[in-house]
Amino acid sequence: MKIVEPTARSIAEAARVVQQGGLVAFPTETVYGLGADATNERAVAAIFEAKRRPRFNPLISHVLDASEARRFVQWNDVAEKLATRFWPGPLTLVLPRVSDSPIALLTTAGLDTVAIRAPAHPIAQALMRAAERPLAAPSANRSGAVSPTTALHVSESLGEGVPIILDGGPCLVGVESTVLDLTTPVPTLLRPGGATREAIEALIGPVALSEALPSGESALKSPGQLTSHYAPTRPVRLGATAVAADEGLLAFGAVVPGGALLTFNLSPCADLGEAAANLFSMLRALDRPGIGRIAVMPIPETGLGLAINDRLRRAAADDDSGRAG
Numbered sequence: 001m002k003i004v005e006p007t008a009r010s011i012a013e014a015a016r017v018v019q020q021g022g023l024v025a026f027p028t029e030t031v032y033g034l035g036a037d038a039t040n041e042r043a044v045a046a047i048f049e050a051k052r053r054p055r056f057n058p059l060i061s062h063v064l065d066a067s068e069a070r071r072f073v074q075w076n077d078v079a080e081k082l083a084t085r086f087w088p089g090p091l092t093l094v095l096p097r098v099s100d101s102p103i104a105l106l107t108t109a110g111l112d113t114v115a116i117r118a119p120a121h122p123i124a125q126a127l128m129r130a131a132e133r134p135l136a137a138p139s140a141n142r143s144g145a146v147s148p149t150t151a152l153h154v155s156e157s158l159g160e161g162v163p164i165i166l167d168g169g170p171c172l173v174g175v176e177s178t179v180l181d182l183t184t185p186v187p188t189l190l191r192p193g194g195a196t197r198e199a200i201e202a203l204i205g206p207v208a209l210s211e212a213l214p215s216g217e218s219a220l221k222s223p224g225q226l227t228s229h230y231a232p233t234r235p236v237r238l239g240a241t242a243v244a245a246d247e248g249l250l251a252f253g254a255v256v257p258g259g260a261l262l263t264f265n266l267s268p269c270a271d272l273g274e275a276a277a278n279l280f281s282m283l284r285a286l287d288r289p290g291i292g293r294i295a296v297m298p299i300p301e302t303g304l305g306l307a308i309n310d311r312l313r314r315a316a317a318d319d320d321s322g323r324a325g
């Protein structure tokens, strides 16, 4: 495993690795992805191995733009509208496969739909341009663990499982893409993420919310949305309005009274964008010896707060059986 500076040369080398069926970890604006040629069944199988991810949980296919997406999925007017506004960016669209779609069946875990997005990161884009392949890429972490927002997180989480990690510095958005299912009569939000519900609804009208349950219909619909996920090894306590002496505090805005062992503030000025960008790295930093529990201050359920609270609830869930993504 090596962390490499992204240069024309290292990106060309990474692209060759992808073309030969290998794995490359690369930065996106949301989190780091563990990428492989989305059209190569064996390459995609290697992603599932490296992450120890259950094979029923499908991957996102990354493309450069809407015209590339049209080769793989049945495009429609709503998709066009959304892509025009949000791509490249943190919005993943779930659409039916085209009948001759070259996307590997393993990429979509055998579903007849494909989750597709165009990431807004120059290194991700350069890699796709050089490889001339769509990239299947889940977050570059062990299944069930906290998503990586730096190259170092990737190497800590996957170690020898990834030969190359392209280092693009910290991810600017910090939470994963919003996953929106366009195959339902009313578009359904399968996972809140970097594109806010408010901004999506302003463009296309109301969306339905999928209740993410540890089992049941929505878990099958978006198999990655199982309850326990993004899980630090220490217990997580939400809605903290005070802290205990053995706790580490994940603060938001003005810090609550009490003497935490260690405090990280997601955003001292209570900015949700800043909080999202800091979320995973601060959760990791608090998940360390000496800390009995991680206490998290309340965060508003608006804008990016929806995605932040979703990840925090999963981090707090103690149901190990649900880990999947």
Ligand code: TXA
Pocket: 028, 030, 031, 032, 033, 034, 057, 058, 059, 060, 090, 092, 094, 108, 111, 113, 114, 115, 119, 137, 138, 139, 140, 175, 176, 177, 178, 179, 190, 191, 221, 222, 223, 224, 225, 325
């Ligand atoms: O920001 C992101 O989306 C990052 C970066 C690397 O792009 N990727 C990411 O991938 O978060 P992953 O695999 O950790 O999460 C993908 C989510 C999972 O919840 C999965 O179940 C869902 O998308 N998904 C993938 N294909 C689907 C499909 N055909 N139908 C419904 N849900 C799908």
Ligand code: MG
Pocket: 138, 139, 147, 325
């Ligand atoms: Mg993930």
